[in-house]
Amino acid sequence: MSEALMKKIRLIGLVPVVKIDDAAKAVPLAKAMIAGGLPVAEVTFRTAAAEEAISNIAKAVPEMLLGAGTVTGIEFAKKAVKAGAKFIVSPGFNPEVVDWALENDVPIVPGVCTPSDIEAGLSRGLSVLKFFPAEASGGVDMLKNFAGPFSNVTFMPTGGINAKNLGSYAALSNVLAVGGSWMVKSDLIENERWDEITALCSEAVLALQGLRFAHLGINETSKERAQVAATMLELLGMTRTVGNSSTFLDTVIEVTHTPFLGKHGHLGFACNNVDRAAHYLQKKGFTLNEESVKRDDKGAMKSCYFTEEIAGFALHLIKG
Template structure:
């Protein structure tokens, strides 16, 4: 988890990707890498997700690929077998969390309440997905969390875009932000990989301006 934490802190942004065709996985990963964001959270919402993870893990090895929208332990097992290096869930499922902890797979479970944050802390987790961020109060809520849970870092997801990314990244308890604005499904379908690279570069520039480096 330490390696993942360091990588996400450096990148500042996790592109959330819904992919419908396995054959688009490798050029997509290459586009993100070219834009300075060698990372992708492939959502487990489509039949192509598992195969897409497998292709990226095998063919673009320097891109950090994970599985998102993991709702069940069985999905986590399939994702990791395909090559996912981290798991993201929209909520705090104890079975998914426990399996990941037992197998040593980094897990970012979703939290929305103080109770769920405490569940994470009691499992030894200090990085949690805050979802859906904007609907739950966004930056104001995260500022409130920082006073009560000083040792916890969050990955806000849901409503984060290039327009508010900088403000989120300025918060000391935000490790990175995740969002789908970088990689729209229609952009993949139209093979607009140059545009994906451009948006990735734009996001990385925002990170650089806020955090330096």
């Protein structure tokens, strides 16, 4: 499995599952998706147009990270790769397809829904698997249960996922990316509603991040001055918690004991995945403050700051 490819998919975080009936509409669809912030697609072999659609996108929109889905046999796999697919996805664990892909150095994400399926993948050296059908197979709770015995496996849950439950999947540490089709529905493609697809993709990408205001950080010059501020805020009914470097009032105001990033302080935003949200914000023009990045023991970001300030406040991302 290509680590570079999987890293790209992880940072994007959402893989549209596309069913195309008319290959002539593949290129404008791909461009609409990219305009909405989703430069990745799983074009399914559910229609006769799939192979040509993949070929059209691969030639005209090379920046699209293009995969083929519903690859249920070796012939489909061969057609997908020849047409230009960079990875293949199958709904179930077909040993013949998996073995062919591994023998030919083709990244594959086979479908699983049971521990036995996962062990079959592990026995072949696979660490990224598709959890399908996600909602019908236990959804978020099942993925949480998988995290214990299969701590080195990440999943691409697909099936029954929509704009409403997207965030609950995206927040899981063992989810590489989420698969869904609500932003690329067949009727939208059929009627060439490209602007609407772009808007839905953009909305989905933002929802995926799960960005929400967490706390306000206020810079003070000393621990003593921070306690003066805390005393005043306690009069408003807030509860003080004194730490080594700052004092929190409830969980929404943080007063630093020494000046930190930001002219006045920082705006803390929680998100589903810090690496992914940082990538998203950088695409929007923010600049990551590399020195501020904190990571967990697996190398994933726990928190970070950006160099830009909003009215004198630095932007701070935290996992939450």
